[in-house]
Amino acid sequence: MPKVLVSDKLSETAVQIFRDNGVDVDFLPDVGKDKEKLLEIIGQYDGLAIRSATKVTEKVIAAADNLKVVGRAGIGVDNVDIPQATAKGIIVMNTPFGNSITTAEHAISLLLSLARQIPAADASTRAGKWEKSKFMGVEVTAKTLGIIGCGNIGAIVADRAQGLKMKVIAFDPFLTPERALDLGVEKVELDELLARADFISLHTPLTDATRGIISAENIAKMKTGARLINCARGGLVDEVALKEALESGKLAGAAMDVFEVEPATDNPLFEAPNLIATPHLGASTNEAQENVALQVAEQMSAYLMHGAISNALNFPSISAEEAPRLMPFVKLAEMLGSFAGQLTESGIKGVRIEFEGHVADLNTKPMVSALLTGVLKPLLGDVNMVSAPVLAKDRGMHVETVNREQQGAYENYIRLTVITERQERSVAGTVFADGKPRLIQVKGVNMEAEITPAMLYITNEDKPGFIGRLGTLLGNEGVNIANFNLGRVESGGDAIALINIDGELSDKQLATIAALEGVKQAKSLKF
Ligand SMILES: NC(=O)C1=CN([C@@H]2O[C@H](COP(=O)(O)OP(=O)(O)OC[C@H]3O[C@@H](n4cnc5c(N)ncnc54)[C@H](O)[C@@H]3O)[C@@H](O)[C@H]2O)C=CC1
Numbered sequence: 001m002p003k004v005l006v007s008d009k010l011s012e013t014a015v016q017i018f019r020d021n022g023v024d025v026d027f028l029p030d031v032g033k034d035k036e037k038l039l040e041i042i043g044q045y046d047g048l049a050i051r052s053a054t055k056v057t058e059k060v061i062a063a064a065d066n067l068k069v070v071g072r073a074g075i076g077v078d079n080v081d082i083p084q085a086t087a088k089g090i091i092v093m094n095t096p097f098g099n100s101i102t103t104a105e106h107a108i109s110l111l112l113s114l115a116r117q118i119p120a121a122d123a124s125t126r127a128g129k130w131e132k133s134k135f136m137g138v139e140v141t142a143k144t145l146g147i148i149g150c151g152n153i154g155a156i157v158a159d160r161a162q163g164l165k166m167k168v169i170a171f172d173p174f175l176t177p178e179r180a181l182d183l184g185v186e187k188v189e190l191d192e193l194l195a196r197a198d199f200i201s202l203h204t205p206l207t208d209a210t211r212g213i214i215s216a217e218n219i220a221k222m223k224t225g226a227r228l229i230n231c232a233r234g235g236l237v238d239e240v241a242l243k244e245a246l247e248s249g250k251l252a253g254a255a256m257d258v259f260e261v262e263p264a265t266d267n268p269l270f271e272a273p274n275l276i277a278t279p280h281l282g283a284s285t286n287e288a289q290e291n292v293a294l295q296v297a298e299q300m301s302a303y304l305m306h307g308a309i310s311n312a313l314n315f316p317s318i319s320a321e322e323a324p325r326l327m328p329f330v331k332l333a334e335m336l337g338s339f340a341g342q343l344t345e346s347g348i349k350g351v352r353i354e355f356e357g358h359v360a361d362l363n364t365k366p367m368v369s370a371l372l373t374g375v376l377k378p379l380l381g382d383v384n385m386v387s388a389p390v391l392a393k394d395r396g397m398h399v400e401t402v403n404r405e406q407q408g409a410y411e412n413y414i415r416l417t418v419i420t421e422r423q424e425r426s427v428a429g430t431v432f433a434d435g436k437p438r439l440i441q442v443k444g445v446n447m448e449a450e451i452t453p454a455m456l457y458i459t460n461e462d463k464p465g466f467i468g469r470l471g472t473l474l475g476n477e478g479v480n481i482a483n484f485n486l487g488r489v490e491s492g493g494d495a496i497a498l499i500n501i502d503g504e505l506s507d508k509q510l511a512t513i514a515a516l517e518g519v520k521q522a523k524s525l526k527f
């Protein structure tokens with residue numbers, strides 16, 4: 001039974017869902033904050049369910065010997081080292097919509113709180129002062145809201161702000177003009193947004209491109225008296241520059257839900273005037289927490305129990321229905337890749353993958369990942385289905401896929417062509433009704449071979465007596481033949497022998513076979 005650790009404060013709904021799905025679960029919501037304890041116990045778990053307190057660092061991943069999936073009950077995954085997880089074959093998934101409305105509502109709450117200085121007015125009134133003239137506010141009607149990052153949350157903020165009769169402008173390089181039109185927002189460049197907005201609300205992920213987007217330089221470009229809201233990530237704002245802008249009056253106010261270092265207990269911003277601070281409350285409503293807990297537990301269980309993948313940041317989706325149908329083809333793809341990878345001795349420039357027949361109708365992305373895993377493993381060793389596409393891209397390998405739905409001689413087949421500096425070599429396979437993958441073509445030569453853990457691949461001259469000599473030699477070497485598969489282009493030309501053997505060949509045995517008269521190439525293959 002797979003075992004999951006919940007290391008942050010998730011709704012206990014998640015625990016029940018894991019159990020209902022047959023997944024064992026330890027609910028230890030304080031472990032995420034205890035780095036040493038997490039390192040000590042993470043090796044026991046197949047899954048890790050987190051919010052933002054747990055930092056899934058390179059060290060944690062290195063210690064996570066059994067980990068298959070990290071599930072973020074929320075949106076931002078900047079607390080997970082995704083490249084390291086990917087390299088180790090760990091799926092990282094999030095719940096991209098479960099807390100969007102709640103977070104957008106928090107941004108709007110902060111916007112109105114800033115406009116009317118509600119937290120400060122509340123504290124003053126309860127302190128017995130009646131400072132009516134001190135808390136003169138601003139109307140938001142007809143004011144301009146600048147949204148930086150107009151994705152799920154930004155779009156909801158835009159909608160709610162329009163309900164408040166604000167004019168909404170947005171900076172988001174990935175926002176299409178059609179979507180902007182749909183949302184009723186004006187798409188502008190960053191400098192224009194900074195210059196025009198009365199309120200600015202941040203809704204981008206934290207990436208290299210967005211880190212420090214609210215810098216001293218960009219604050220200088222804002223309207224004097226503008227107000228800033230950050231319900232996205234602390235790293236987006238230069239906190240020292242913001243403090244100075246609040247002190248100088250350049251900005252009339254700022255509301256921060258998120259901070260560069262969290263938990264933020266003594267942030268310098270706390271001394272700045274006109275600052276509203278909340279402790280990363282954006283997603284903190286019962287509704288949002290139920291949504292994300294339920295979703296993350298369902299998604300992680302579906303992966304651990306059935307291989308179904310949804311909302312993964314480092315792997316294509318596979319639904320629970322298609323997972324069993326895909327598996328034999330994923331297996332075939334990995335074997336074809338491995339077969340070709342073991343036979344390739346020079347640098348691979350690219351691969352062409354042809355899917356023909358029924359298989360072309362299926363979700364072929366996981367097959368591509370499996371195939372690349374097979375190709376790269378003999379060359380790189382530490383490769384898995386999650387990391388293979390990234391490694392192929394990093395190495396400048398061109399990956400071309402062709403899907404043809406019409407059937408040929410086989411109901412379905414996959415053909416892989418490996419393109420190197422010197423040549424193109426192809427290998428094709430199919431899955432028969434028994435669910436077992438078979439090789440059906442090697443370098444244009446037709447044959448029908450099962451793929452077993454140990455195989456001997458031989459190219460030879462098609463001459464009488466060769467098979468007898470080879471059989472005798474293998475017998476003399478004590479190598480038991482489980483199956484002998486032969487194919488040739490034409491009589492007397494080049495031939496291929498693919499021999500399923502029991503046990504592996506030693507280097508000495510392989511050298512003896514390679515020296516046999518008529519052998520052009522001999523390779524020991526392992527699957
Ligand atoms: N305070 C809180 O509790 C919460 C905070 N968040 C944060 O909010 C962020 C946004 O969430 P969603 O809207 O769901 O994400 P999303 O992915 O739907 O939207 C992000 C938008 O930012 C845009 N973007 C990316 N790079 C950009 C750049 N350099 N400049 C301008 N725009 C850029 C993207 O095109 C996208 O439209 C999350 O990444 C997360 O960090 C999310 C939930 C709760």
Ligand SMILES: O=C(O)CCC(=O)C(=O)O
Nearest residue numbers: 051052074075076283284
């Ligand atoms: O889990 C939380 O409270 C924070 C949510 C968040 O920041 C996110 O979903 O990106």
